[in-house]
Amino acid sequence: MRTLRHLLLLLAVALTPVATPAYSAGAPSVNVGDVLEGDKRLACEAILCLSSGSRPSECTPSLSRYFGINMKKLSDTLEARRDFLSLCPASEDSKEMSDLVRAISQGAGRCDAAALNIALRSWRGNDEGGSIISNKRPGYCNVYASHEYTAFDDGLPLYVGTPDEGGFWVEPRDYERELAKYEKELAERKEREQNGKGPGFGMVGN
Numbered sequence: 001m002r003t004l005r006h007l008l009l010l011l012a013v014a015l016t017p018v019a020t021p022a023y024s025a026g027a028p029s030v031n032v033g034d035v036l037e038g039d040k041r042l043a044c045e046a047i048l049c050l051s052s053g054s055r056p057s058e059c060t061p062s063l064s065r066y067f068g069i070n071m072k073k074l075s076d077t078l079e080a081r082r083d084f085l086s087l088c089p090a091s092e093d094s095k096e097m098s099d100l101v102r103a104i105s106q107g108a109g110r111c112d113a114a115a116l117n118i119a120l121r122s123w124r125g126n127d128e129g130g131s132i133i134s135n136k137r138p139g140y141c142n143v144y145a146s147h148e149y150t151a152f153d154d155g156l157p158l159y160v161g162t163p164d165e166g167g168f169w170v171e172p173r174d175y176e177r178e179l180a181k182y183e184k185e186l187a188e189r190k191e192r193e194q195n196g197k198g199p200g201f202g203m204v205g206n
Helices: 004-015 038-049 057-067 074-085 095-107 113-119 139-146 172-194
Strands: 121-123 131-133 158-160 168-170
Touching: 038 057, 038 074, 038 095, 057 074, 074 095, 095 139, 113 121, 113 168, 158 172, 168 172
Parallel strands: none
Antiparallel strands: 121 131, 158 168
16 A cells, blocks of 8 residues: 555655666666756655655755745645646656645645634624634645645644634644633633623634
8 A cells, every 4th residue: 555655765766866777788877866956856845845744944945935836816826836746757656646746735835723713714794793713624634634645643733612612723732722721711701701791702712
């Protein structure tokens, strides 16, 4: 079964300048490092870096190139980023790789807590007013995180509270602290409401 380990091996071969031996007399060796330069190399590196929740400093050039692609429309931005990742020769190695490129282009940079709190916020149309943040992770995030070539482990954002009580998304490292803070503020607010001192909805969470 193909896994992230296969992806690492595949891209490592593509990115490492290794001369392949000649298998017949007079056949020239091929130095892959001479082929993958510029955007092709950055595209391969970006695929590798965006397939994991760990982003070492070596990822900075490729991620800057990737996230530097911005168009007027979001749909155009996502398409342009996918086109960039497709410059990596390994992107056409298999259907799994092609699907990975699509998943990355749809989800990378859009599935952290800050992005989810913006994308999933909607305004309440009733008398209470205010806004709520959905606790349903978008489909593109699920596809991105669950792809067999990605490895985010426990690095996906978690939801604190409930939508009707001012819930919001946080990074895993902040979950325990934010949950305790949320529960304390919620209890205090409910106590004020019971005592007729308000305020109502909207004082808990982001």
